[in-house]
Amino acid sequence: QVQLVESGGGLVQAGDSLRLSCVASGRIFRTYTMGWFRQVPGKEREFVAAISWDGGSTYDEEIVKGRFTISRGNPKNVVFLQMMNLKPEDTAVYYCAAQYPERGRSQNGADFDAWGQGTQVTVSS
Numbered sequence: 001q002v003q004l005v006e007s008g009g010g011l012v013q014a015g016d017s018l019r020l021s022c023v024a025s026g027r028i029f030r031t032y033t034m035g036w037f038r039q040v041p042g043k044e045r046e047f048v049a050a051i052s053w054d055g056g057s058t059y060d061e062e063i064v065k066g067r068f069t070i071s072r073g074n075p076k077n078v079v080f081l082q083m084m085n086l087k088p089e090d091t092a093v094y095y096c097a098a099q100y101p102e103r104g105r106s107q108n109g110a111d112f113d114a115w116g117q118g119t120q121v122t123v124s125s
Helices: none
Strands: 002-007 010-013 018-026 033-039 046-051 057-059 068-072 078-083 092-099 119-124
Touching (some): 033 078
16 A cells, blocks of 8 residues: 655645645555646646656646646655745645556546545635
8 A cells, every 4th residue: 555645735825835745655666656636626636747756747737837846855755846926726635646656647647546635725815
């Protein structure tokens, strides 16, 4: 079993920044992709960003628009999502996900194997 634990969400004002963190633990393959998704009640979960074991990153540019950066820590079982210039439309529950082993770049949540519980991000106007 793989466990993912997110942290760093909160209530901020428009224009502020937040950094989300996710720590992976448990039985996990040697190399794995980690990603961030978000979901608003009543809407489908949407892809935000993902990063491969070797550091290659993928973003939903319609959402990110250059404001978010995904990175892996050292050790690599930690992933961050640095979010800047937050907007009210960024309000959502943000979920960390892992794909193991890596199977190519995907923005489809069905291609990820483990999920965290989510962390709420609320951006006030």
